[in-house]
Amino acid sequence: MYFNHYILLFEPYCIIIIVDLIDCTMNISDVEEHISQKYEIKKRLGKGAYGIVWKAVDRRSGEVVAVKKIFDAFRNRTDAQEFGDHPNIIKLLNVIRAQNDRDIYLVFEYMETDLHVVIKRGTLLKGVHLRYIMYQILNATKFLHSGNVIHRDQKPSNVLLDRDCQVKLCDFGLARSLQQIDEEVGNPALTEYVATRWYRAPEILLGSPRYTKGVDMWSVGCILGEMLLGKALFPGTSTINQVERIMRTVPQPTPEDIRSIHSEYGASVIQRMLQRPQVSLEELLPAEVAPDALDLLKQLLVFNPDKRLSAEQALQHHYVCGFHNPSREPSLAYEVVLPVDDHIQLSVTQYRNKLYEMILEKRSRLRGTQLNQGVGARVGAGDQVKQGEGLGDQVKQGEGLGDQVKQGEGLGDQVKQGEGLGDQNQRPPAREPRPAPKYGRKVFQNSANVGAAGDPRSKLGSYSQAYGTISKTGLENLLRTRGGQ
Numbered sequence: 001m002y003f004n005h006y007i008l009l010f011e012p013y014c015i016i017i018i019v020d021l022i023d024c025t026m027n028i029s030d031v032e033e034h035i036s037q038k039y040e041i042k043k044r045l046g047k048g049a050y051g052i053v054w055k056a057v058d059r060r061s062g063e064v065v066a067v068k069k070i071f072d073a074f075r076n077r078t079d080a081q082e083f084g085d086h087p088n089i090i091k092l093l094n095v096i097r098a099q100n101d102r103d104i105y106l107v108f109e110y111m112e113t114d115l116h117v118v119i120k121r122g123t124l125l126k127g128v129h130l131r132y133i134m135y136q137i138l139n140a141t142k143f144l145h146s147g148n149v150i151h152r153d154q155k156p157s158n159v160l161l162d163r164d165c166q167v168k169l170c171d172f173g174l175a176r177s178l179q180q181i182d183e184e185v186g187n188p189a190l191t192e193y194v195a196t197r198w199y200r201a202p203e204i205l206l207g208s209p210r211y212t213k214g215v216d217m218w219s220v221g222c223i224l225g226e227m228l229l230g231k232a233l234f235p236g237t238s239t240i241n242q243v244e245r246i247m248r249t250v251p252q253p254t255p256e257d258i259r260s261i262h263s264e265y266g267a268s269v270i271q272r273m274l275q276r277p278q279v280s281l282e283e284l285l286p287a288e289v290a291p292d293a294l295d296l297l298k299q300l301l302v303f304n305p306d307k308r309l310s311a312e313q314a315l316q317h318h319y320v321c322g323f324h325n326p327s328r329e330p331s332l333a334y335e336v337v338l339p340v341d342d343h344i345q346l347s348v349t350q351y352r353n354k355l356y357e358m359i360l361e362k363r364s365r366l367r368g369t370q371l372n373q374g375v376g377a378r379v380g381a382g383d384q385v386k387q388g389e390g391l392g393d394q395v396k397q398g399e400g401l402g403d404q405v406k407q408g409e410g411l412g413d414q415v416k417q418g419e420g421l422g423d424q425n426q427r428p429p430a431r432e433p434r435p436a437p438k439y440g441r442k443v444f445q446n447s448a449n450v451g452a453a454g455d456p457r458s459k460l461g462s463y464s465q466a467y468g469t470i471s472k473t474g475l476e477n478l479l480r481t482r483g484g485q
């Protein structure tokens with residue numbers, strides 16, 4: 001009896017353990033032998049829309065790394081773009097192709113946790129941490145924007161953190177240069193890109209063809225709001241609900257603001273939404289939020305993308321002034337463009353070969369870079385950050401706010417204690433699949449994107465959800481059915 005009871009008592013746990021073991025075995029077996037020969041896989045950290053991430057140890061150097069396997073990398077955009085070296089941007093250490101010629105493994109420096117996990121814990125972040133984290137996000141964003149690159153998917157789970165509150169921005173899966181975005185206009189499957197809904201700028205939700213750096217500044221505002229509130233500021237349940245939540249809270253746009261986003265149907269949607277009761281940011285946030293935090297938030301969460309603070313301007317805001325130091329805020333000295341020329345028509349095989357060439361080239365360059373320890377050689381101003389005292393040093397030197405971050409108030413041990421990155425419970429809804437990248441328009445026509453992005457005609461309510469942008473017909477239907485609500 002006792003034995004039975006024992007089994008019964010532990011049965012659920014046994015099942016969980018068995019399931020975990022199966023899961024673990026399956027996941028580890030996803031790593032091929034040529035990878036596990038180089039990297040000892042420790043545990044799975046999590047799974048994103050296009051791949052799995054493991055914590056691993058480089059068998060040769062002993063360095064702890066994050067190995068990300070991207071499935072069907074040639075169909076889905078990879079994270080392998082290189083943006084130069086910056087202390088707040090995750091470093092790509094290696095790129096290895098899979099034996100099946102379709103997947104690739106990206107090896108990144110390892111970070112202990114991410115901002116989503118830390119916010120969820122609720123008690124870890126003090127005011128000074130928020131300022132320091134915000135400063136670093138802005139610093140990384142300024143760097144990307146200076147090279148005309150838009151990240152397009154900034155959200156707390158893409159802000160990796162360590163115990164010293166050091167930030168590294170990751171997941172550049174959607175990053176594009178402005179030049180490339182210009183070329184994409186006219187290809188709706190690419191233009192109506194998807195990023196996690198809660199952090200998406202209103203102009204994107206409203207189908208604007210205009211992409212500006214303001215898209216990232218909106219997401220950065222949402223991240224700040226989430227840190228201040230302890231949960232997502234605009235947790236929209238659908239694209240339309242997302243717009244509703246935003247319009248309920250941000251100051252009413254002027255007709256000129258609405259015109260500025262060039263959304264065909266934005267004006268009518270917004271007019272209807274403005275009739276609803278307003279809830280200001282002050283009302284949404286706890287009363288104890290610092291006035292300068294609120295002020296920065298209000299200058300980021302502005303409807304008109306041209307009126308949002310730029311990253312460079314935001315770095316001068318009072319909220320982050322304790323950390324601001326222009327000599328440690330490098331810019332890219334060149335414009336980033338993906339190395340595959342879009343105008344050259346390549347077959348799939350040619351494209352793959354080209355990508356392999358790039359990977360091999362990158363590998364040898366990375367090896368050279370590691371040998372020289374000269375990371376950031378291409379970046380110019382980045383060198384100053386590397387050679388001088390990093391931001392962390394400033395924090396260590398007991399300079400005002402930074403001092404508090406160090407004095408036992410860091411995320412420290414709490415980050416260690418099983419606060420694994422893999423915990424994806426209560427994450428924002430997974431990003432809808434990304435549209436396939438533009439390898440060369442003639443090779444992959446629009447129809448090729450449908451499979452990757454889901455059926456664009458699939459509807460949730462009256463709205464097309466496939467690309468996270470309100471469809472015109474869906475909208476017209478809604479306006480008709482809702483009448484004057």
Ligand SMILES: Nc1ncnc2c1ncn2[C@@H]1O[C@H](COP(=O)(O)OP(=O)(O)OP(=O)(O)O)[C@@H](O)[C@H]1O
Binds near residue numbers: 048114171
């Ligand atoms: N360099 C890294 N070091 C440690 N953990 C990482 C690293 N890169 C990613 N992770 C973690 O691995 C998990 C999966 O990351 P991934 O970027 O694939 O997906 P995601 O950002 O959660 O979702 P999506 O890619 O769909 O937006 C996340 O928990 C993330 O924090």
